[in-house]
Amino acid sequence: MNANSLPAGNARRFLAGFLVFCALAFGAATGALAAEPQRNTPVRIGLTPAFLHDQHGLMEEWRRYLEAKLKRPVVFLQRDSYRETMDLLRLEKLDFAWICDYPFVHLKKQVKLLAVPLYQGRPYYRSYFIVPASNPHTTSILQLKNMVFAYADPYSNTGYLAPRYELFKAGEDPARFFGKTFFTWSHRKVVEAVAFGLANGGAVDSYVWDTLAVVQPDLTAKTRIVSRSPEYGFPPFVAHRSVGDDEFRVFQKVLIGMTTDPAGKALLKRLNLDGFATNDPKLYDSVAQMMRAFGEE
Amino acid sequence: MNRLFDLSFRFKLPLWGSFLIVATALAVSGALMLRAYDDLKEDLLISSKSLGRTLSKSLFRAMLHDDVWRAFELVQAPFHGEAGDNPVQPDGIIVLDRSYRIVVSSRPTVMPMLADFRRFGPEQAALADAIEALQGRDAHTVELPDAGHLYVVVPIADEAALLGALVISHSKSAFVPRFWRTAQSGALIGLLVLAVLLPANWYWGRRMAAPLVKLADHLDGLGQGLPEDLDPGLYAYRDELGRLFQSYRRMVQELREKAQLERRVVQTERLAAVGRLAAGIAHEINNPLGGMLTAIDTLKCHADADPLTLKTIDLIERGLVQVKETVAALLVEARLKSRDLAKQDIEDVRTLVAPASHRKRLKTAWCNDLPDSLPLPATLVRQIFINLLLNAIQAANEDGDVGCLIEFDANELAITVTNDGRLLTTEQMEHLFEPFSPLSESGHGLGLWVTYQIVHQLGGRISAKVKENLMVFEVRLPVGAEA
Known part of the structure; x- marks a missing residue:
């Protein structure tokens, strides 16, 4: 028997075997690479209008700070609606994200709670019901029947869910109560819409309004806070469930450790926050309760 | 009015020129200002229409998606960071739906969302009617009578789908300041031109009038006797x-x-x-x-x-x-029969007066151009000649000059005698040829009288005049004529 007389079937089997070997060897090699912590793959962090994400200079400084701390490239992906950031998380295009508490409850199955910012020392915020400063009469959202109302985002708690829940509790149908409602896709723009008189009223994140009152006081001066909602858990930093424990802990540590070095402190001061802390997802149970009232969840 | 026309040309010409210059300057600058106003308005409308078309495309999507905030941001965009006096800057942008309710406006406090546009006043109601009449045609200017605004209306439509209308309003008073600036610079240039032209015109007018005035003054003087001659340099041109x-x-x-x-x-x-x-x-x-x-x-x-x-x-x-x-x-008796005058007769006279001439050491210029013989009575001509010569020698200064020129042409004998003595006045010359002349210092003053009589009886002329500081006596006698 010599090679030349090898039957065709045998030759095919040999070739197939060789290819399988090659494929296995390549797969093992790539698998081994994937197991290593990847120093050069960037950390993808989603940012939403849960805070003043359009302070671009501040964002760039914060990104560089995180890069230095993580010793890895950091990419910020900013989207103007919660929906888009939620989609990016579902599609695993993000490792971490700073989202609103309402989307967090929505995405509970896909994300883990990483850290909760501390605002005025505590992990809570509220919804402010605001009207133009030129209107001194309104004392309750219920007085705005058939008027124009500005919501922030359909996945915002303080800018959508909370005011609707208040109407719901008062026995009104939030879908028909106002003459016209619209979304501005950001809390800052809710303040603008009310300040310009485009809307007769609006619901806004207390953290955003308070921060604006510091960085842009002439804008908030054109609005008046009529009522403040109960406290809700502050919009959290979340990690996608696919993020490894090591990576999770490293980033958690970096965030929480921002209070311990001057650069981190300076950034926190400009973000108008006191720091980050771990917390229990139970913090957001009140949001889940409101969602249940509207038949969501 | 008549008194204005009675004014002297010295004033009338410059005044009339000034009036024309000022009228021209006013007319030209008025036309330019009107033109500037029209241009400004046209620029405004062109820029406004282009803005409207751009906005309406984006507004179509915003309205289709009921994205009120996006629509608001769009209508707000032209108002960011604009200079206050930009005349092309609109003073309001309004988006209307098909039933003329306000979808969004750049000034929501004045024109809130959902409000009926017609309710804001007659101007708005008329504008709504005008938009209705346009039926969704391309960008259009609407200028309502007695309205303080110019409106540019652009349909918010895509193909056949008409969602509403975009209204850009411009306050007419907004471009008044710019217009005034244009007008002011125009006026300044006009004044500069006037500052150059008016003095030039004044100078030209005075210059033009001066010779006329002088001429008129001289003509006025005609009644009081002979006027003076005009200076030929006063007006050396050949026009009227x-x-x-x-x-x-x-x-x-x-x-x-x-x-x-x-x-x-x-x-x-x-x-x-x-x-x-x-x-x-x-x-x-x-x-x-x-x-x-x-x-x-x-x-x-x-x-x-x-x-x-x-x-x-x-x-x-x-x-x-x-x-x-x-x-x-x-009693000069010329009708004496006498022989004809010969050239030698003149030379005889020269010899006769020579002693008197020598006594005063006179230089005598002598020119005898006479033919040999002339049909003139010799005695009388000699007498004329002697009289004239003796007079000249007597009048001439010591060591002075006496000239004598005898000429003959075809039919006239001319005798010219000059001396450099005292010149006679016009008054003296008037009575020069009268008998018993007071000028005669010796003799009975009949010399020139006799000469005059003889010359006249021979049909000739005698004249005395002053020429080049010399006293000139000239006698012209016709030759061959019947004396």
Whole structure:
């Protein structure tokens, strides 16, 4: 028997075997690479209008700070609606994200709670019901029947869910109560819409309004806070469930450790926050309760 | 009004020119300002329409998705960071739906969402009607009568789907300040032009009027006698004014000649009358005088008179002879028969007067251009010549000059005698040829009178004039004519 007389079937089997070997060897090699912590793959962090994400200079400084701390490239992906950031998380295009508490409850199955910012020392915020400063009469959202109302985002708690829940509790149908409602896709723009008189009223994140009152006081001066909602858990930093424990802990540590070095402190001061802390997802149970009232969840 | 037209050209010309310049400047700058206003308005509308078209495309999507905030941001966009006095800047942008309710406006406090646009006032209601009439056609300007705004209306539509209308309003008063700035710079340039043209016009007008005024003044003076000559340098051009000046000069010249002629005629007539009188008297005296002289002569020959009587008779005779000589001098008798004048006659006279000339050491210029013989009475011409020469020698200064020129052309003999002595005044020349001339310092003052009489009887002319500081006497005698 010599090679030349090898039957065709045998030759095919040999070739197939060789290819399988090659494929296995390549797969093992790539698998081994994937197991290593990847120093050069960037950390993808989603940012939403849960805070003043359009302070671009501040964002760039914060990104560089995180890069230095993580010793890895950091990419910020900013989207103007919660929906888009939620989609990016579902599609695993993000490792971490700073989202609103309402989307967090929505995405509970896909994300883990990483850290909760501390605002005025505590992990809570509220919804402010605001009207133009030129209107001194309104004392309750219920007085705005058939008027124009500005919501922030359909996945915002303080800018959508909370005011609707208040109407719901008062026995009104939030879908028909106002003459016209619209979304501005950001809390800052809710303040603008009310300040310009485009809307007769609006619901806004207390953290955003308070921060604006510091960085842009002439804008908030054109609005008046009529009522403040109960406290809700502050919009959290979340990690996608696919993020490894090591990576999770490293980033958690970096965030929480921002209070311990001057650069981190300076950034926190400009973000108008006191720091980050771990917390229990139970913090957001009140949001889940409101969602249940509207038949969501 | 008439008093304005009665003004002197000195004022009327510059005033009229100034009026024209100012009127032209006003008309031109007015037209330019009107043009600037139109351009400004056109620019505004073009820019506004382009803005409207751009906005309407984006607004279509925003309205389709009921994205109120996006629509608001779009209508707000043109108001960010604009200069306050930009005239192209709209003062309001409104988005209306098809039932003319406000979808969004750039000033939500004034024009809130959902409000019925027609309710804001008659201007808005009329605008809604105008938009209705446009039926979704492309960007259009709507200018309502008595409205303080210009509106540009752009449909918010895609193909057949019409969602509403975009209204961009511009306050008409917004471009008034810019218009005034244009007008001010225009006025400034106008003033500069006037500052140059008005003095130039004033100068030109005065210059133009000056010769006219002078001419008028001179013509006014015509009534009071002969006017002076005008300075020829005053107006040296050949236009109508120049011709007027020429005519004036010609007229003055003619007037002067006429006056001279008249004076000469008067003088001639006076001399003729004096001549006739003198001749008449001379004849009347001559007749008895002849008798008396004969009687005296007879008395002297035949009477044995005592010495006293003889002495008296002599005295009477001498007196009578003097009377006779005087009368004879007065009575110029030209009709004496005489031989023709020869060239030698002139030379004889020269020889005759030479001693007198030597006494005063005069330089004599002599020019005798006479042919050998001329049909003129020699005696009379010699007498004329002697008289003139002796007069000249007598009048000439010591060591002075006397000139003598004898010329003959085809039919005239001209004798010109000059001297450098005292010049005669016009007044003296008027009475130069009268008998018993007061100018005569020696003799009886009949020399020139006799000369004049002879020249006239020969049909010639005699004249005295001053030329180049010389006293010139000129005699012209016709040759061959029947004297």
